[in-house]
Amino acid sequence: MFKRSKPGGEVIGLLLDSVAAAQSATPPWRLAPAGWEDVRYAERVDPFLLVKAEIDSVSERLRRGILSGIPVLERAAEYFFKLGAEGKRLRPTMLLLMASALSTVGPPADFFLSVDERPANIHPMEQRRRQQRVAEITEMIHVASLMHDDVIDSANTRRGLMALNSVFGNKVAILAGDFLLARASVTLAALRDSEVIQLLSQVIEDLVTGEILQMTSTEEDLLSLEFYARKTFFKTASLMANSCKAIALLGGQPAAVAQLAHDYGRHLGLAFQVVDDVLDFTGSALALGKPALNDLRSGLATAPVLFAAQEHPELLPLIQRKFRSAGDVDTAQRLVFASRGIERARELAAQHASLAVCAVEAMPPAATTHALQCRDALLAITERVLTRSK
Amino acid sequence: MEEASTSGSSVDGEFLENNALPATSLAVEPEGKGLSSSVSSSEILGPVVADMQQLTVNLRSVVGERHPMLMAAADQIFGAGGKKLRPAIVFLVARATAELAGLRNITERHRRLAEITEMIHTASLVHDDVLDDCSTRRGKTTVNSLYGSRVAVLVGDYLFAQSSWFLANLDNLEVIKLISQVIADFANGEISQAASLFDTDITLQQYMDKSFYKTATLIAASCKSSAVFSGVSEEVKNAMFEYGRHLGLAFQVVDDILDFTQTSEQLGKPQGQDLATGNLTAPVVFALSHPHHGAELEALVQSEFAEQGSLERAFALVHTAGGMSAARSLARQEADLALEALRCLPACRAKRSLEMMVGYVLDRVY
DSSP states (O other), X not given: OOOOOOOXXXXXXXXHHHHHHHTTOOOGGGGSOTXXXXXXXXXXXXXXXXXXXXXXXXXXXXXXXXXXXXXXXXXXXXXXXXXXXXXXXXXXXXXXXXXXXXXXXXXXXXXXXXXXXXXXXSOOOSHHXXXXXXXXXXXXXXXXHHHHHHHHTTOSEETTEEOHHHHHOHHHHHHHHHHHHHHHHHHHHTTOOHHHHXXXXXXXXXXXXXXXXXXXXXXHHHTOHHHHHHHHIIIIIHHHHHHHHHHHHHTTOOHHHHHHHHHHHHHHHHHHXXXXXXXXXHSOOTTTSXXXXXXXXXXXXXXXXXXXXXXXXXXXHHHHTTTOSTTHHHHHHHXXXXXXXXXXXXXXXXXXXXXXXXXXXXXXXXXXXXXXXXXXXXXXXXXXXXXXXX | OOOOOSOGGGTTOOOOSSOOOOGGGGOOOOOOTXXXXXXXXXXXXXXXXXXXXXXXXXXXXXXXXXXXHHHHHHHHHHSTTOOOHHHHHHHHHHHHHHHHHTOSSOOHHHHHHHHHXXXXXXXXXXHHHHHTTOOEETTEEOHHHXXXXXXXXXXXXXXXXXXXXXXXXXXXXXXXXXXHHHHHHHHHHHHHHHHTTTOTTOOHHHHHHHHIIIIIHHHHHHHHHHHHHHTOOHHHHHHHHHHHHHHHHHHHHHHXXXXXXXXXXXXXXXXXXXXXXXXXXXXXXXXXXXXXXXXXXHHHHHTTTOSTTHHHHHHHHHHXXXXXXXXHHHHHHHHHHHHHHGGGSOSSHHHHHHHHHHHHHHHTTO
């Protein structure tokens, strides 16, 4: 009676294709389709600025929504949202830009920039408000899953700061996550759109699936690029893909366009995650000026490591034992840098970024100048995802 | 306390889809001392035996088939021990309202709803056990005790996610809204309970609200949703909500009384947890307003039982101040309101079972 969507099967194919492509050592931007000018989108428009006022309004509504009357929970939620301050707001920005990119009515009226004070269970009559709700729901689901993941993974740090559960305890993290998820559910139900409800419920399921995959991985899984791709789809890309699609559907777009929005989100999400994995090696933790290597320390073998292992099979046993033996982390780091692992991971990210670009360019022509600007902004985001350094 | 050994399922020759097993094989757990012999749960579940069997099978496969790692946890939580009253109520309301609507049988949607109800209930229990550090529930070791809080959080999240997905696929906006509200109520209930521990200013109304959020909300919403799927009138749908609400409240009040009166063995979980942890329930709320004993009780609660023997003294005071009997009256009141709400239903075995359910809940303390 109930169909289940297939997990990103295309992703796996893409991943394996990109391995082949990367071996021809072409510079990353050449993997993009013909027609992508060399002019950098990011120079033309700042995607975050374009929708800043609206993002502020949505964030404020979100913040007010977590006022539960319990000081510790409020502090916990605020701590968490602050954790996400840097480079975040990516999801809501992407979503509101998508809404505008597909819109026929020009930039949203000032009214829509004010904070919507209606309770979560009230159905918003205005299309733009419903789209803003998707941004809100997406962020709530994302944060809730991170809070629970930290408990599940017994994490001590997230992004170099103490993880929520370390600061406030597991119970607060669990309860805060449940609270956010509950609020997201009510907000979602109030949209009164069956397909959107199904899409975002699928996301919730996919996030758990991703976590279960991670938790129950066999030694064989750990070595597999395919497993990594699947897990990444569930843990990161599904949320971005399905929320983009939801935005398009709420904007009255036909299925084909909604699917393009889905593709944009999916490829962007994958690019984002792979770059995240690279930065864990090449970025630098604030205090130490050294790479965080959080993934290695948590026993996770990400794209750079999996690529490096193809050149250095001596990495395989380390991966299988999740870098638990003394010196494993250092050895892995050394071998990754001694290989083309990072380079190939960047190429993979670039290929996904270019596919995200393709998706936007395949959309029907923008209806207004503002919509066109927002399309450019969506493209600029794909660049920023690749070039960010933290 | 013996279970009735008759196979109540075939009494009126009601058609059952499979060969129903005798009622005794439902593995209903033994009851506490307070249970009268007037009604057993196997009698009540008679009309829905086959429905419940199918439910148990489906629930285990929902969890176990897709993620073998969770299978062990699934057995722990969906195995024998829990009476699964909530989905049973969904099935009974389904059958009674289907009768009213002239449907020949209950639908797949009713079945999914029952499964969703039990999944949500279980998800909340699994997380609650982590939050309360409980090591036993329903007489068995909790998921968090056996596998750690990490797995417990994941299992709870998994059940919640599954139920959200199933709910979304039922594709009925009214039901989606009803059930999503339950989830929010659970979170709100947990939060407001945490916020008001040892708070002696609690009023009876606040206690009732808390009880609604904790327990009654799911029963009320699932009853109404069951009626929605039968396609009955607004009046009947609301009546089913009221039945669920009052039954749920009665259930919670009884649960709160039993926390004081039963031993750990009977409860399947530690005794006296509520008062000890500052969760002030009906007996205490009533006792606090006692003209003579209230003040001393208040002081003890506010001290958070720092002193040796103060908890025991508080227990005794609650009894002396008539907290138990007042709470029992409250439970009876709610029970009566639940029965009243059933009046719109046609006479049938399912309705009879819903009535008996009220008696069953009350019997635990009478």
